[in-house]
Amino acid sequence: MRKFLAILICRILTVVGKLMGKGTSLPGGFALKVCPDILRRIQKPPVIIAVTGSNGKTSTVEMIASVLKAGGKTIAYNAEGSNQIEGVTTMILNSCTWSGKMKQDILLIESDERYAKFTFKWFHPTHYVMTNLYRDQLTRNAHPEWVFHAIEESVFPDTKLLLNADDPQLSLFGQDRDNVVWFGLEHNQYDSEIFHGAYHDGAVCPRCGKTMEYDYYHYNHIGKFSCPSCGLKRQDTAYSVTDLNLEESRIVINGKDTISLAFRSIYNIYNILATYAVCHEVGIPGEVAAQVMSNYILKNGRLISFTLGEHPGTFLISKHENSVSYDMSFRYAVMEKKPCTVVVIVDAVSRKYFTSETSWLWDIHFDWLEDPCVKQVYLCGKYCNDLALRLSFSQVSPGKIRVFPDIDAACEELRNKGSEQVYAVTCFSDRMKFLSNVTVK
Amino acid sequence: MKILHLFDDLMNLYGEYANILVLERCLTELGHTVELRKAKAGEALSFSQYDLIFMGAGTERKQKLALEALRPYAGDLKAAYEAGKILLFTGNSFPLLGKRITDSNGKVFEGLELFPFESTEGSRRILGDCLGSCDLTTEPVVGFMNKCSKITGVHTPLFHLSMGFGNDTDKGPEGLWEKNCFATHMTGPLLTKNPALLRHLLTLLTASPVTTLPLPHLEQAYEVTRKALEERKA
Numbered sequence: 267m268r269k270f271l272a273i274l275i276c277r278i279l280t281v282v283g284k285l286m287g288k289g290t291s292l293p294g295g296f297a298l299k300v301c302p303d304i305l306r307r308i309q310k311p312p313v314i315i316a317v318t319g320s321n322g323k324t325s326t327v328e329m330i331a332s333v334l335k336a337g338g339k340t341i342a343y344n345a346e347g348s349n350q351i352e353g354v355t356t357m358i359l360n361s362c363t364w365s366g367k368m369k370q371d372i373l374l375i376e377s378d379e380r381y382a383k384f385t386f387k388w389f390h391p392t393h394y395v396m397t398n399l400y401r402d403q404l405t406r407n408a409h410p411e412w413v414f415h416a417i418e419e420s421v422f423p424d425t426k427l428l429l430n431a432d433d434p435q436l437s438l439f440g441q442d443r444d445n446v447v448w449f450g451l452e453h454n455q456y457d458s459e460i461f462h463g464a465y466h467d468g469a470v471c472p473r474c475g476k477t478m479e480y481d482y483y484h485y486n487h488i489g490k491f492s493c494p495s496c497g498l499k500r501q502d503t504a505y506s507v508t509d510l511n512l513e514e515s516r517i518v519i520n521g522k523d524t525i526s527l528a529f530r531s532i533y534n535i536y537n538i539l540a541t542y543a544v545c546h547e548v549g550i551p552g553e554v555a556a557q558v559m560s561n562y563i564l565k566n567g568r569l570i571s572f573t574l575g576e577h578p579g580t581f582l583i584s585k586h587e588n589s590v591s592y593d594m595s596f597r598y599a600v601m602e603k604k605p606c607t608v609v610v611i612v613d614a615v616s617r618k619y620f621t622s623e624t625s626w627l628w629d630i631h632f633d634w635l636e637d638p639c640v641k642q643v644y645l646c647g648k649y650c651n652d653l654a655l656r657l658s659f660s661q662v663s664p665g666k667i668r669v670f671p672d673i674d675a676a677c678e679e680l681r682n683k684g685s686e687q688v689y690a691v692t693c694f695s696d697r698m699k700f701l702s703n704v705t706v707k
Numbered sequence: 708m709k710i711l712h713l714f715d716d717l718m719n720l721y722g723e724y725a726n727i728l729v730l731e732r733c734l735t736e737l738g739h740t741v742e743l744r745k746a747k748a749g750e751a752l753s754f755s756q757y758d759l760i761f762m763g764a765g766t767e768r769k770q771k772l773a774l775e776a777l778r779p780y781a782g783d784l785k786a787a788y789e790a791g792k793i794l795l796f797t798g799n800s801f802p803l804l805g806k807r808i809t810d811s812n813g814k815v816f817e818g819l820e821l822f823p824f825e826s827t828e829g830s831r832r833i834l835g836d837c838l839g840s841c842d843l844t845t846e847p848v849v850g851f852m853n854k855c856s857k858i859t860g861v862h863t864p865l866f867h868l869s870m871g872f873g874n875d876t877d878k879g880p881e882g883l884w885e886k887n888c889f890a891t892h893m894t895g896p897l898l899t900k901n902p903a904l905l906r907h908l909l910t911l912l913t914a915s916p917v918t919t920l921p922l923p924h925l926e927q928a929y930e931v932t933r934k935a936l937e938e939r940k941a
């Protein structure tokens with residue numbers, strides 16, 4: 267009876283919420299009040315895939331959903347990214363029958379790193395994908411080891427883990443464990459033997475604290491690591507990107523399935539690989555995954571093309587308080603080798619909560635922007651002075667830098683001057699402050 | 708001018724290395740030759756030749772590794788402090804200077820015992836922007852707190868917070884200031900966020916008053932954050 271009531275309340279509130287344009291976590295929250303163990307009581311599909319990690323959860327879940335559907339599976343998943351227990355509950359109660367049975371083949375859940383333990387207290391995923399673990403929103407998440415321990419509480423022996431083998435901290439989850447499947451990138455021409463980044467979170471071993479060694483880095487501290495002291499090392503992978511060609515926008519997985527990239531970012535390649543791996547584990551042939559993900563355009567559109575005066579432009583959505591996402595955007599911009607202006611905007615650090623915290627700017631590797639193809643760097647928004655201070659300690663020559671508290675004024679100056687490529691790099695929270703000044707294609 | 712940055716690979720959270728960058732830049736602009744040593748855990752240490760010794764914030768696990776690496780040199784560090792050397796310990800390197808640290812599992816770690824305070828870690832994170840005052844300057848101080856411990860037994864705090872969590876109470880006294888030892892859980896990084904504190908440390912280091920900084924954006928950034936925090940508090 268409680269179960270039925272919880273489902274009923276959830277559905278009524280969902281309908282009301284839709285009319286009022288409210289989010290998707292509130293109905294589930296109420297349902298949990300009515301019936302706290304509702305998630306255990308619902309009869310769930312035989313396959314439950316969970317995805318967590320610092321970056322790429324939403325993109326990965328979106329691609330997994332597309333591949334599973336193409337492979338003929340019926341699924342339920344939290345498409346809207348409400349990834350704490352309330353949002354997951356809303357999705358589940360809206361996807362089951364009135365008697366509480368899910369008829370889909372697969373339940374697919376994007377799960378917040380810190381709150382996964384609350385969701386998976388009630389049921390365990392059969393497959394648990396972890397994309398990466400790095401500094402993200404430290405004003406809420408403390409630091410990656412803190413998040414690691416939070417995730418740890420959501421990991422159970424009966425779950426098969428699918429882990430990014432190239433991430434040392436994450437690899438700890440797979441130590442002394444049988445049911446783990448590793449995925450990663452093989453050595454490729456974009457690797458570096460030198461560390462690139464403002465901080466090195468792989469400098470010391472996450473297990474014993476002694477100095478780690480790397481054969482090569484794919485990016486930041488992601489790469490082929492080993493600890494001479496305790497023996498922690500990158501594991502051999504069951505799913506690998508065996509060939510990578512960013513110029514031709516393609517990758518090959520396990521030597522046989524070629525995927526064309528809509529977005530040439532190493533970042534996104536891990537999301538594709540994770541998707542390929544978990545879909546293969548649940549019976550979808552590699553060819554199907556490769557076909558679906560070839561030239562796949564993500565819904566949240568990490569790339570937006572625009573024009574600003576005579577300038578062609580590309581908007582690279584990054585995340586404030588997430589230095590790796592900025593590093594990736596800069597790396598993408600210089601990889602294109604076009605003479606360009608890079609616009610960096612930090613105006614509101616978060617759209618969800620107040621903070622004036624800018625220490626994460628010191629974690630960003632701005633040195634990428636000293637590449638000769640970058641002709642100018644515009645630093646804009648309320649925190650332009652913090653940016654300017656940070657860049658005065660980077661390799662970027664001061665002559666390239668322009669500082670604008672007013673984003674509109676920066677756009678106005680660019681509009682009236684030049685025709686080079688523009689890359690705008692900022693967060694969702696500050697996106698419209700820039701896009702309102704340009705013509706989006 | 709000799710500066711020692713302790714364990715920059717271990718205690719590397721929240722951009723705290725920038726404290727050293729701004730000090731080094733300002734000292735150089737003031738005409739001093741700066742010799743900076745970045746020491747890794749396990750390397751032999753001695754403190755007497757340094758003018759300033761710095762350590763930043765790390766994870767709780769790495770903080771304990773830093774503690775063990777420093778332990779053999781606790782006496783030497785105390786001697787440097789008593790000789791009037793400048794110690795700047797920010798984030799969770801601050802608790803290392805105390806008598807003991809108890810972690811969230813109740814495990815006790817003996818501290819370096821420069822001071823008689825104690826630190827107790829919990830499983831809840833204490834996070835938030837900070838605004839406060841400091842007897843060293845007339846300007847308000849700004850920063851951020853990202854910690855999981857409370858500290859008791861400090862009699863000479865560095866800051867008095869009007870926003871943020873102090874040593875053991877909300878909006879309470881925060882940090883420690885004794886002689887030339889400045890310790891605080893406030894990150895920011897502290898010296899990139901607070902021009903007055905930076906000037907104060909430069910004055911101490913150079914033994915002549917430093918009234919202007921060769922970093923115009925630092926002063927402007929401070930004004931923006933101070934205003935934002937004061938508006939938030941109101």
Ligand SMILES: [Zn+2]
Pocket residue numbers: 471472473474475476493494495496497498
């Ligand atoms: Zn090790």
